[in-house]
Amino acid sequence: MIWKTEHIDQNARSARYAIQQHISESKASRFGDELVVGIVGGGPKGFYALERLFMEMQSQQLTEPIRIYLFNETPDFASGPNYQVDQADYLLINYCIGNIDAWNREAINPEVKQQLNLTQWIEAHQIAGIKPEPTDYASRAVVGSYLQDQLKGLLASKPACAEVHFIVGKVSTISYEHGFHLQLENQHQTFQVDKLLLATGHCYSNASLLQNEKHLLEMPANYFARAYPVHKLDSIPAQASVGVVGLGLTFIDVALQLTEGRGGKFTDSGEYLPSGKEPRIVACSRTNVPILARGPVYGGNHYQLRPKTIQYFKQLAASTARQKIDFEEEIYPVLQQEAHFAYYSTLLQTSDIAAIKAYTDSLPTSQRFQLENLLFPSYAEYDAESNPVLTYIEANIEQARLGELQSPIMAAAAVWREATNWIADIYNHGGLTGESQRVLDKELWGAFCRTSFGPPVENMQKIIALAKAGVIQFSTEIWASMHYDTETAQFMWTNDQDQQSLSYLIDARIARGKLQQANAPLYSALLANGLIQPHSNERYQPGGPALDTDGRAISAPHIASPPLFFYGSPTEGVLLDNDSLSRKRNDMATPWAKHIVHYLIQTHKEIIHENYNGR
Known part of the structure; x- marks a missing residue:
């Protein structure tokens, strides 16, 4: 079952109006001497941070006044851009609803009345007459409605001493002098806050795909450097030729927006019925290997690591205090061994090591499963007359x-997903050698994600249908260069075999932070002001800011570190894998909230002490 907005009652989907009312009531002025806290990025991570702050304040029974500003580029607080509630229902999440919970079950806030996970929320508000199962999927709009409804419930439990203001606007620059000064883009208004958390999500840009970019006076209007929000692709005319670079989750969103989003229909038999409004899509990537679909993953219906592998990773994590770990020498071989076991134990339906060894020993070496072949498959074995993609x-x-x-291959593909949490304990805060972290980040990370974190089968079936209908053409040759011809307003896409002329070009790759390349203006400004410095691990710089173990920025040597914290995507490179909806993985919201509450308590004690001594 795929849950869509049409399956959810209107009352549960109306939280956005309550949030809009809260936005309209927000003011920028500062009154009195209360502590002022800022959260930049009001998506899921910003929502989680606000909840943790409430929790810490209430658990310590604070009465000291505090003013909280939550900044977001759009009114989509809690949902953020990924889970906007007004996006199309054919844009799906890539994991089961049973894995989504907006609350920290290990530290529940007793002041919030209804703390539902997504499955419970759908069951409480569904109008389809069907009981949701944890293995179901949902549209991203449904998830956004859930997040906004839970934020609405959180605001109803706000501590009496707190004021919360939602500010719609893009924070463009941040400086620090007796507090942080935040300037909104295209606005004259400046906000001053004492403590600041950045949870800005994916705010980065990729380097241009065009080799002749430097010779262009300006980037062409028919070049989409970012695919999101996908509704902007509606400006592309029917029958136009469109190049899409990237074959991951973003590519699927782009393809569906340009087809199903234009009135095309998918039949139950797996065919696509065009509307006539579709463009012609030519798709490729750096390797031309698409992302792998996967079935539902929840509970015990999936492959799980052997206890000895988990224990090995735990031992490595414990040793990082004494020495760095080489990913290629000490982790990758164990992943290979685990993937080998996963493949053959599933194939033979036995966990008997001797039986598996006897079987694999009987195979020619060239026919034995290798993790590298899963990560970097070759199309050489395919029939030349078929499209290998x-x-x-x-x-x-x-x-x-x-x-x-x-499925043996799906069991092997699951190994990285299952190992990620354990490997993160080794990776975080420079636990790997600098060179082996570079290899993981730059050479292996994309392949691991492609094989382990794919979309539901339904979406890849649609991609097959679009290809068979002739709407999508998969390139089988690696593109060598892309140029823009200003005279013809066409993109020239060349490889070893031929050259294609395309009217539009869409970059469907997800960018990662690269401070060295200034691919996020806000972070470039922070770097220029000395408020952050690049994280470095034995001279390897992943691209994000240097942070301590609580997520606090380590500023330039000549500047005292201000109370600036990071949470979510901006911590990548220091921390491994910051899933946008996870409450457990790399939780930087809790230490940030504890820091603020501790500051308030200490400040209150100092005031009492001063008043006592002054009598």
């Missing part, structure tokens, strides 16, 4: 339908 997707869908307990 299409054949690869079809084979993957067949395996994904079987599930990880029946």
Whole structure:
């Protein structure tokens, strides 16, 4: 079952109006001497941070006044851009609803009345007459409605001493002098806050795909450097030729927006019926290997690491206090061994090591499973007359339908997903050697994500249908260069075999932070002001700011570190894998909230002490 907005009652989806009312009531002025706290980024992570701050204040029974500013570029507080409530229902989440919970179950806030996970929320508000199962999927708009409804409930439990103001606007620059000064883009208004948390999500840009960019006076209007929000692609005319670079989750969103979003229909038999409004899509990536679909992953219906592998990773994590770990030498071989076991234990339906060894020993070396072949498959074995990309997707869908307990290749693909939490404990805060972290970040990370964190089968079936209908053409040759011809207003896409002329170009890659390349203006300003400095691990710089173990920025050597904290995507490179909806993984909101509450308590004690001594 895929839950869509049409399956949810209107009352549950009306939280956005309560949030809009809260926005309209927010004011920028500062009254009195209360502590002022700022959160830049009002999406899921900003919501989580606000909840943790409330929790800490209430658990310590604080009465000291505090003013909280929550900044977001759009009115989509709690949902953020990824889970906007007004986006199309064919844009899906890539994990089961049973894995989504907006609350920290290990430290529940007793002041909030209804703390529902997504499955419970859907069950409480569904109008389809169907009981939701944790293995169901949902549209991102449904998830956004859930997040906003839970934020509404949180605001109803606000501590009496707190004022919360939602500010719509893009924070463009931040400086520090007796507090942080935040300037909003295209606005004259400046906000001053004492403590600041940045939870800005994916705010980065990729380097241009165009080789002749420096010779252009300005970037062409028919070049989409970012795919989101996908509704902006509606400006592309029907029948236009469109190049899409990237074959991951963003590519799927782009393809569906340009087809189903224009009135095309998918039949139950797996065919696509065009509306006639579609453009012609040519898709490729750096490797031309698309993301793998996967079946539902929840509870015990998936592959799980062997206890000895988990214990090994725990031992490595414990040793990082004494020495750095080499990912290539000490982790990758264990992943290979685990993936090998996952593949053959699933194939033979036995965990007997001797039986597995006897079977694999009987195989020629060239036919034995290798993790590298999963991560970096070759199309050489495919029939020259078939499209290998299409054949690869079809084979993957067949395996994904079987599930990880029946499909050897899907069991092997699950190993990285299952190992991520344990490896993160080793990776975080420079636990790997600098060079091996670079190899993981730059050479392996994309392949691991492509194989382990793919979309539901339904979405890849749609991609197959679009390709068979001739709407999508998969390139089988690695593109060598892309140039823009100003005379013809066309993009020239060349490889070793031929050259294509395209009217539009869409960059469907997700950018990561690169301070060295100034691919996020706000962070470039922070770097210029000395408020942050690049994280460095043995001279390797992943691209994000240097942070301490609480997520606090380590400023330039000549500047005392101000109370500036980071949470979510901006911490990547220091921390591994910051899933946008996870409350458990890399939780920097809790230490930030504890820091603020501790400051308030200490300040209150100092005031009492001063008053006592002054009598």
